[in-house]
Amino acid sequence: xxxxxxxxxxxxxxxxxxxxxxxxxxxxxxxxxxxxxxxxxxxxxxxxxxxxxxxxxxxxxxxxxxxxxxxxxxxxxxxxxxxxxxxxxxxxxxxxxxxxxxxxxxxxxxxxxxxxxxxxxxxxxxxxxxxxxxxxxxxxxxxxxxxxxxxxxxxxxxxxxxxxxxxxxxxxxxxxxxxxx
Numbered sequence: 551x552x553x554x555x556x557x558x559x560x561x562x563x564x565x566x567x568x569x570x571x572x573x574x575x576x577x578x579x580x581x582x583x584x585x586x587x588x589x590x591x592x593x594x595x596x597x598x599x600x601x602x603x604x605x606x607x608x609x610x611x612x613x614x615x616x617x618x619x620x621x622x623x624x625x626x627x628x629x630x631x632x633x634x635x636x637x638x639x640x641x642x643x644x645x646x647x648x649x650x651x652x653x654x655x656x657x658x659x660x661x662x663x664x665x666x667x668x669x670x671x672x673x674x675x676x677x678x679x680x681x682x683x684x685x686x687x688x689x690x691x692x693x694x695x696x697x698x699x700x701x702x703x704x705x706x707x708x709x710x711x712x713x714x715x716x717x718x719x720x721x722x723x724x725x726x727x728x729x730x731x
Contacts, residue, residue, distance in 0.1 A: 552583065552587055553584075554585075554588045556597070557603055558714065559640055559706055560712065564640055568598075568600055570606075571606050571608060571621050578608070578621070578661055579661045579662075581606065581608060582608065582661045585597050585608065586617060589610050589611075590617070594612070594639045595612055596613075597610050597681070598682075598685055599685075600685065601639060608661075609623070609681035609682070611677045611678065613673050614673065616674075619661060620656060620666060620678070621658050621661060623657070623678070623685070625654050625655070626655040627653075628652050628654070630651070631649055631652055632649070632652045632672060633649045633650075635647055635648075636648040636690045640689070644705055644706065644709075646690070649693065650680075654678050655668070655669050
């Protein structure tokens with residue numbers, strides 16, 4: 551069990567697009583284990599690799615008693631939408647209503663390199679979209695309307711955690727440099 555520090559808003563790794571996973575090896579399986587352990591310990595409904603300082607396209611989720619992970623996700627979003635409360639482990643104690651697709655079909659791979667297809671709606675769809683956004687350097691507050699985003703930024707600036715020193719980055723053996731700094 552390896553609980554890793556979760557990166558907080560302001561850490562540059564949260565704003566960088568993560569790179570595709572090309573090696574489905576023991577290091578990737580350890581990353582998925584670390585993500586899962588950290589997410590469950592937090593606790594959270596999902597956690598993306600950049601949130602623990604690793605710039606790879608991997609995330610985990612825990613929704614309605616189901617734990618899962620997805621590597622190199624590609625999403626197909628429904629046209630119907632849902633508007634509901636959303637939070638983020640990288641933005642502690644911050645919750646705002648966020649517009650998302652009502653359902654999603656996500657394709658990608660598991661940690662062994664086997665193709666995976668996940669169909670989800672409501673909370674699972676929200677979690678998958680939220681975590682995939684992290685892999686693209688997008689935070690849920692970026693999806694809020696101007697008024698809500700302004701309120702969220704004010705709440706962030708006034709929080710006790712804002713501006714705290716971030717943990718140092720562990721470089722993944724999957725990259726040839728340039729990520730997670």
